Amino acid sequence: MSQKPSILIYDTTLRDGTQGEGVSFSVSAKLRLAEKFDHFGIDYIEGGWPGSNPRDMAFFEKAKKLELKHAKLAAFGSTRRANTAVEEDAQIKLLLEADTPVVTIFGKTWLLHVTEVLRTTAEENLAMIEDTVRHLVKNGREVIYDAEHFFDGYKDNPEFALETLEAAQRGGASCLTLCDTNGGSQVDEVRELTEIVVKKFPDIRVGMHCHNDCGLGVAVSLVGVQAGATMVQGTMNGLGERIGNGDLTSIMPNLSLKLGYPLNSSEQMPHLRDLALFVNEMANIRNNIKAPFVGASAFVHKGGVHADAVKKVKHSYEHIEPESVGNRTRVLVSDMSGRSSILMKANDMGMDVDSKSEEMKDFLQELKQLEFRGYEYEAADASFRLLLHRFVDKKPDPFEVITYKVMDQYGDWKDDVTAEATVKIKIGDTIQHTAGEGTGPVGALDVAFRSALEPHFPSIEKVRLTDFKVRIIDGAKGAQAITRVQIESTDGQNTWGTVGASDDIIEASWEALKDSFAYKLMLDAEAKA
Amino acid sequence: MSQKPSILIYDTTLRDGTQGEGVSFSVSAKLRLAEKFDHFGIDYIEGGWPGSNPRDMAFFEKAKKLELKHAKLAAFGSTRRANTAVEEDAQIKLLLEADTPVVTIFGKTWLLHVTEVLRTTAEENLAMIEDTVRHLVKNGREVIYDAEHFFDGYKDNPEFALETLEAAQRGGASCLTLCDTNGGSQVDEVRELTEIVVKKFPDIRVGMHCHNDCGLGVAVSLVGVQAGATMVQGTMNGLGERIGNGDLTSIMPNLSLKLGYPLNSSEQMPHLRDLALFVNEMANIRNNIKAPFVGASAFVHKGGVHADAVKKVKHSYEHIEPESVGNRTRVLVSDMSGRSSILMKANDMGMDVDSKSEEMKDFLQELKQLEFRGYEYEAADASFRLLLHRFVDKKPDPFEVITYKVMDQYGDWKDDVTAEATVKIKIGDTIQHTAGEGTGPVGALDVAFRSALEPHFPSIEKVRLTDFKVRIIDGAKGAQAITRVQIESTDGQNTWGTVGASDDIIEASWEALKDSFAYKLMLDAEAKA
Secondary structure (H helix, E strand, O other), X not given: OOOOXXXXXXXXXXXXXXXXXXXXXXXXXXXXXXXXXXXXXXXXXXXXXXXXXXXXXXXXXXXXXXXOOOOEEEEEEEOOOOOOOXXXXXXXXXXXXXXXXXXXXXXXXOHHHHHHOOOOOHHHHHHHHHHHHHHHHHOXXXXXXXXXXXXXXXXXXXXXXXXXXXXXXXXXXXXXXXXOOOOOOOHHHHHHHHHHHHHHOOOOEEEEEOEOOOOOHHHHHHHHHHOOOOEEEEEHHHOOOOOOEOEHHHHXXXXXXXXXXXXXXXXXXXXXXXXXXXXXXXXXXXXOOOOOOOOOOOOEEOOHHHHHHHHXXXXXXXXXXXXXXXXXXXXXXXXXXXXXXXXXXXXXXXXXXXXOOHHHHHHXXXXXXXXXXXXXOOOOHHHHHHHHHHHOOOOOOOOEEEEEEEEEEEOOOOOOOOEEEEEEEEEOOEEEEEEEEEOOHHHHHHHHHHHHHOOOOHHHHHOEEEEEEEEEOOHHHHHHOOEEEEEEEEOOOOEEEEEEEEOOHHHHHHHHHXXXXXXXXXXXXXXXX | OOOOOOEEEEEOOOOHHHHOOOXXXXXXXXXHHHHHHHHHOOOEEEEEOOXXXXXXXXXXXXXXXXXXXXXXXXXXXXXXXXXXXXXXXHHHHHHHHOOOOEEEEEEEOOHHHHHHOOOOOHHHHHHHHHHHHHHHHHOOOEEEEEEEOHHHXXXXXXXXXHHHHHHHHHHOOOEEEEEOOOOOOOHHHHHHHHHHHHHHOOOOEEEEEOEOOOOOHHHHHHHHHHOOOOEEEEEHHHOOOOOOEOEHHHHHHHHHHHOOOOEOOHHHHHHHHHHHHHHHHHHOOOOOOOOOOOOOOOOEXXXXXXXXXXXXXXXXXXXXXXXXXXXOOEEOOOOOOOHHHHHHHHHHOOOOOOOOOHHHHXXXXXXXXXXXXXXXXXXXXXXXXXXXXXXXXXXXXXXEEEEEEEEEEEOOOOOOOOEEEEEEEEEOOEEEEEEEEEOOHHHHHHHHHHHHHOOOOHHHHHOEEEEEEEEEOOHHHHHHOOEXXXXXXXXXXXXXXXXEEEOOHHHHHHHHHHHHHHHHHHHHHHHHO
């Protein structure tokens, strides 16, 4: 078997991904994602379309300070306007101002779009492509050319479609990307047309940019590679316009693990699930348990037959090792698995618990109640550990909450401070009664709570909240719905997650906040012991 | 072009679909689904595995009274046990008791499974297949043979794999189904192996049964058909074990609309989205907005460039007519959208706006600012419309908010009421200053707000909040993060969505609540006009 060529991965989560319904990233989320993709071994990261909106402009400005180890940052834009000198084109100027090593330009392949959407001529369209690519190359950029609607355009008028690619090549593009913009192309036609282009353009890299409208986004990306393309554009978790782009979290493991193509991210594949979860978290999107390779259900066994066979021959019903993509086998059987997984989790945390003790029984009872009320501990190890601590070790909390009050108001109030809180707690024999203010009720509670704790526990000063998430569990109940709040905290050394749930959003936040401070004090006590 | 063969569709939502995590159907749901699938033109409906669980037994008992117009009901089971006479096998007896016209039997193709899981010999496995099929045929059943792990088995030992198919054919099976049980097979190998089988078994129907573990469930089903298979097994919405089965709601429109294969369900394709939603409702599963063809996002346009082109040439960015699968085009408003998608949206709402007016310019400016501050209008048509109303129509709001205050507290307070609110608003020349209490701050504000509005606007009493969602936009800012609140409301006749965003979670909720009431008053005013 001859060595297969290396495939370059081009991520457009930060640009095309944000075209998806319900997806938007803050500038700081985009920066964190770019670093994460770089770390994973992604080759190109498309950051946005400068000039299309203020957020993308702000991203490229801040991205100048990013230190990427491997990936090249790309700015995305279109060819110059019809009948305009490329040097005068405002959009092209902004592309250069983004100051990225790579610029990706899309142009029209489909004659219908040239005449009906751009309302210009075939000749001018070719000039627009060539001029734009050449101008950017002259300005020191690597230019990737995205042939929009390539497959539809080719089927309509093959000669013109190929002429647009020639124009991009003459301009000096480093890659001709065949875009299935509408996501309507089928496996066979993508294979056939990609083979034609690869054969006709032997001296330039060919890339794929596919969408999932027919449920074939992954398949046609792979088929394109098998037909000779050596770059794949896509998005993490298949984010993107309409049904989304080709999902890189499926395409990469298929290429690397199933088809044997070398990728610069191959070594990182055991962190693929982490990457997928991180992207969803940044996008504030629920994880899809049915995502191929990375979903929580990917290696789950429910049926008795399968579960039994998996026990006998591990790869009976698993097409790859779950660990090769950072996932794991799960068997859904009875509520017995509840107890054993809790014990596994406790052992994971280095706690020595007796599965058959009365305390453990009480603890499991309490846990069921809490989960029924909306608590969830998957991302709240600290709250889980505190609970075990209280029930199994019977250790008292370092403080007792007596009351809190929050007042939030709008109207005749000074700027930026809309909330005021008081907190009354008992530490040993001392009562602390403090007040605080902030831009919102949780901020005000946080301030008052710290000021009650700090005189006794100065280390609380180091605790910072690094993430704050809110989920409404049963939204159909309107303003009476149960709210789950998850907080992530750090003291600079350790990071921990806590949770609170209540039909009062303030109480849920308070519970998560209280656990965060209590956990810090538990860490301190353990460090001393 | 020669006429393509008709493809039979075999639905296993009621059996393999229920192997999915979180999926279970009541008996009555299964009966309703069977009727729905029949009505849609599905050819075979697999109802369950009699004997594997009491629910499936009850289903087949009740299904005897189902009057299906077109579909044949199938019971699913395995080959007889090793070294047991088929007439004595308890599981086979139950299959006959199910009294269905069709029985589908799965048997082992992969020698590894024969020796390691069944712990028997290759010869006995072949006898088990042939005996079982023959016995069922003798009892008047149409028997479909599912070759479990066909592709893995063939790659391991092609001769043995083909011998198992021969055994099923000798027994009298009507169809040999090639199962990619682990979902690990790639497009090329499925094509190649299916072609081999179709060539070797010219006198018997060949079927496909694929899973989505590589994200290729739809692709390999289609490729199997293109290689000569004429039956496709799958599930609605891709329900099923692990990542799920081949999704019939993608496979059917691809076969019918994209590839031109006749299906008995072709005429029903404009009801495909209804079918998909019905299945989710029966399974109590959230609709996947990103489901190809049938998802709410399938024909959605967000980016300004696309929205603009869609207006000019409808099929520019739509690979099929949305109506052909019962879906529709939607335009979303976002910070990427240009003027044109806003205009389309306004037109959608029946508003007549002048794209070039000063008011429109101000409106777009304000919209960009609001979106930058965390507002998002995709699910908040009512807030968007109110904004247009304020800026373009220059209509004053029916009330003006002067102040609100909320107090939320824990501790010495009576049960179930933890929050108290006051609201002061101006309606015309009247000041209304009211108070309310609730289990949380938003509930308390809701009560006080209504009591301020209702004396002037009695119809507010009808407004109910049907959904309440909270998103933290930039969680890394901890308690100071921007919160976006989305509320869905109804007055029994209309349903509308509103949004609020702020670094104060109460203020964000208030904004969404305020728009909800303001929108109701706008609807009332329009109804009167």
